[in-house]
Structure formats: C-alpha cells, structure tokens
Amino acid sequence: MSDLETHPIVYTAKFSDADEASSLLSSSYATVRLEPLTGSSFDFEVSGLKLPDLDIYRSGSTTGLSFKSVEHFDGFTFSSMRCGALEVVSAAAAHIVSDNLDLAIDAKTVDTLFMSRQSAFCGLAISAKAIQKGLEERINDAAPRRLSFKSPWTPLQISSSYIGLCDILYEGFRGGGHLENNPIAVRNMQDALINLIVYGVEHNYSEALAAGSLEAPALIRRAIDYMHAHAHLPISTVDIAQELRVGVRTLQLSFQRWAETTPHHYLRSIRLKLARRDLLDGSGAPVGVVAKRWGFNSPGEFARLYHLAFDEKPAHVFRRELDRK
Template sequence: MSSGPYPTPGLSGALINAPERQLFASRDLAQTRALVAQVMKPHDLHVHGGSQQLNSRMHHMAFGGVSLNRLKYGADVDIEPGSLDDFYLIQMPLAGHAHIASGGQQVESDPDVASVISPTESTVMRWSADCDQLMVRIDRQLVERAVGARTGRGEPEAVRFQLAFPWRDSAPWRCLLFYLNDCANHPFDAVQYRLMVAQIEQLVVSTLVAAQPHNLGDVKPARCTAVLPRHVRRVQDYLREHASEPVNADQLALIAGVSLRSLYAGFRDYCGVSPLQYLRNLRLDGARQTLLNEPDSNIANVAMRWGFGHLGRFSIEYKQRFGESPSQSVRRG
C-alpha cells in the first residue's frame, strides 16, 4: 500500500469539504492550544524549532460521545497531553508522520499506521509539519461499558489498546470512516436524531473493539447459568418502554444481568430474533403508528425519528413486516 499523502480515495477531503465543520484556522500558538483543548483536553503544545510558525486548522463533527475530527498544525510540534483520562483517541495521518509514545508503547505513525491512545496511558507526541490527521474521539465510558458487557463483567474495567493500528487493513474500520464522513457532509441534528446518534456510538465502539487488540480481548465471558425466560422478559419489558429512546446491546446485557453472548442466545431460543432485531421491530411498529395517526408527517422524518437512517432500507423492512409501503400507510391514515 502506498504511504504517500491521501492514498485512500474519498478521505482526502474528509471534513474539509464541509466548511461548516471548521472550528478554527489560526497562526497563534496559544489560541490553537486553547481551541484544540475544547474538543480534547488541556495540554502542552510547542513548536519544534524557532524558525517555524503555526498554520493550524481543525474541523470537527460530534455524534454524541463520539466525534470525527481533522487537525493540522502546519509546523513540527511537540504535544504533551499526559493521560487523556476520559476518552480514547484514534489518530490516522492522511499525510505526514508522527511519533507517539504512550504508556510503554511507541509507534511511528504514518498514512498506513494509526495510533490508538488509551485514556490511562501518559502520552507525548511529535507531529511533522505536514502531518494532517483524521481523528476519532470516543468517550471512555462507551468503550468500557461495551467490553464489560461482552465479558459479562458488571463493573467497568480499564481497556488498554495496542498502540499501533494498521487501520487500512481493516475493511470495517475504513467503511466506518466513510460513513461518518458522509454523515458530516450533510445537515445532521444530533438532538433530533438521538436514536441514530446512539447507533453511531455503538457502531464505532464495536468496530474498534473488534478490529484492535486490547488487554481484555482474551477474557472469556463470565460463566452463568442458562438464560431463564424471566431474563428475556426483563429485557422485552425494557425495550417496550424505551423503544423511542437510545438503546444498545451492551446496556441490555447489564439490564439482563448476563453476558452479551448469553443474552443473544436467550433471545434466539425464546424469541427467534436478536435483542436488537426485536427492538427494530418495535420501532417499525412505532413508525407505523406515527404514519397512521399523523398522515401529514414526512416519511423520511418519521423514519429518522425512529432511528432508521437509510430510507430505502426502512421502506423494505416496513413492507416486509406490514405488507404495505410507508406511503400506502400514509394514504390509509
């Protein structure tokens, strides 16, 4: 694979093709440090070599506890954030290179090798003047809750990832970046479409956990007795009451009091579908009631309101479940 600048078609313009996502452009060191800190955390930032001047810019798009960012300093810089504390940071140079030392690990990061910085590890970095990084920031609690659910552990545990991440070898991660960038290039109201935001959070976390080795990757799910019907009913009741709210599988495993694997096995045995498909059916039912009761509603808005971001797929699933298209339901309403 090429390690030259912007070797992945479609990502060279990530975020920068959406001017409304630009947070700032600055040549001032103190201003740059303060504005980056608003998205990340307070840190030390120094230009390496007195003859250089910053020419920085940053773009940003938030999806709840996840954000897509792009940052370039335009000069050789030393960055000392210490430990990130409450978030994970995946940094992917689209051009240039960076040296990252985090915990006991080091990596020379370039357009083929990203860095995954864990929140408990003290970190220092040096970025080259031409380093242009696409970055995904993830709230710590999202990752620890997801890994805890997969291992059947109720209490969050610190998850430490391998620092070096050959991200171009991971097709799911690359597809995720294209999806996030596509969302950022269109008007997106995170408050209005909170169900979609919750799904994006879960997608980002599950893709990272599956793609990148970490210290809890070999921990087997906690042993438990066979899932009893009451555990399934407990989750069913919760889903019926909260179908219009953000829900993820990790959260459901905690509610059920079993590992994620056991929860899925229970739903497969007793319901014939996964917990999330059960939830998806409830949301289809909710969308149908909305279309029937509010015939003047816009179908796309109703689909988004109930967490369906792809209108074509929504229409297919709707017709499969109800035997008619959403527009036919509107006409009958």
C-alpha cells in the same frame, strides 16, 4: 453509547497562534499545550464533530507542532495518517504513525505528540466510560479492568472501516446534514464504532468477548455474591474476608489482580448501582433515604460519587422520575 443529551458540535478552525489552538482543544478534548517546532512558525488546522463520549477530528499542519498533555483525556484515541508522520510519546514507549500504520492507544498514557511538517491525520477519541459500558453490554457481565490493547497498531481493515464511519458521521452533521434529525442512525453508527474497536482490536477482554462472558476466579465470585447479598448492611472488607476465611491482604490482592480495584471500592460500586436502581424505579423515595439505605451517610459525598459513576446528579434523577409520574 450515551444518548445525545447535548446537540452535536461541528467545528472548523485554523490557527497561527499556539495559545489560541491550545485553548480550543483544551475546551473540547482535554487540557493540552500546543507549541511550534523549534525555530518554526505555527500553523494548525482542525475540523471535527463532537458527540457525547465521542470526538471525530481531522488535523493538519504545514509547519509541524507538538501537543503536550497537561491533563490526560480519560479514554482511547485512534489515529490514521493522511500524509507526513505523527510521533506519540508515552512513559512506556514512542510510536511513529505513518502510512499503513494506524495507532490505537490509551490516551491516559500519552505525554506528547509531535506532528511533522506537511502532515495531516484523522482520528477518533472515545471515552473510557463508553468503551467499558460497551464491553459490559457485550459480555453480559461487569468489566472491572480498564481496556488494554495488546498492540498499539490497529489492523488496516479495522482502521479503514472506522474512518469510513467517522466520515459518514462528520458529513452527516455538516451544514444541515441528513443525520441532524436522525438520532437512531447516529446511535447505531456509534455502536458500530464500538463493535469495530472491541471486536477488531485485540485487548485484555478479547477472550471474554469470544466466550460471551468474563469468568472471575472462585474467590472473587464468592466475594461479589456476598457483597450483593449484604450490600444493605454496614459490612467492611474485614467482614468479607472473615466470611470467605481468607486474610484481608489476600482478598485485597485478588481484587487488585482481577479487577484493578479494592474490595471496598467494588462494594461501593455495587451500592451505587443499587441506589441508582431505586432512584429510577419510580417509588419516589427521596435521595437522602436512598443514600442511607445503601450505606451512604453523607448526602454530599453520595451526590459526588453518584455523579462520578453515572455522569448525572441524583437530585436530577429524582426530579426527572417524579415529573414522569
């Protein structure tokens, strides 16, 4: 999980105005629009804890309401009802969350949520970045495909465990709680939440986790080996395909099936990781030099891609490493 680079935020709010509730959730989660149910007044309570890459929340409504996604949260949500019912609607299906049915879902697929009257639920939202990083650490390999759950339902023993951990985290930060000055304990509990999810809920990486590694097809392995060996050179997808003696389309389809990306984007991710390694090695090489070394001729584009990949600017990394000398 990410280091606690920002102070955890504990929040509690009660709303009778849908626009005010929408504004709060949009600032802390993703852009959403809350609306009352037809012919109903609006009542919504929410409390929670926001950590880097992780949001724990408890919500309730006596009137019922709907959440509509304007922008999707890039991560995964886990919901458990305490009373009432929650309907989660995506492009693929609609799921009703009620007693003894706890939901695990990719938030990028969710369009609308409906809370019934007299309902309350607790939940957990984890960024896709944190999940993918956790997977890679546990399989000792790249996790190029997005996590995909085989069932939307969380086993009850897993949901009861993550709810327990969430409660400990939430209470530990309330009103000067015991976790405020204990970042190691917080990171351990964040790691425990990742373990519960990646080992306890069946998904497309479950077999790789059991085996301890992710076995790529031979063509992909050869392509990746070639990319690593020649990342410092101006190679293209055509060059890789010629080296492997396959057609460009065959190579592209293979990467799409295995990694859900293109050879070009996979090579770019390798180069970004190599550039990050050089910025962190303490050699003092300027950002522009490192960028050009790994094939990024536009400093602005390199900075943008680096920030997207690592959630920090390369110039900040450069200055931080200089200050450590």
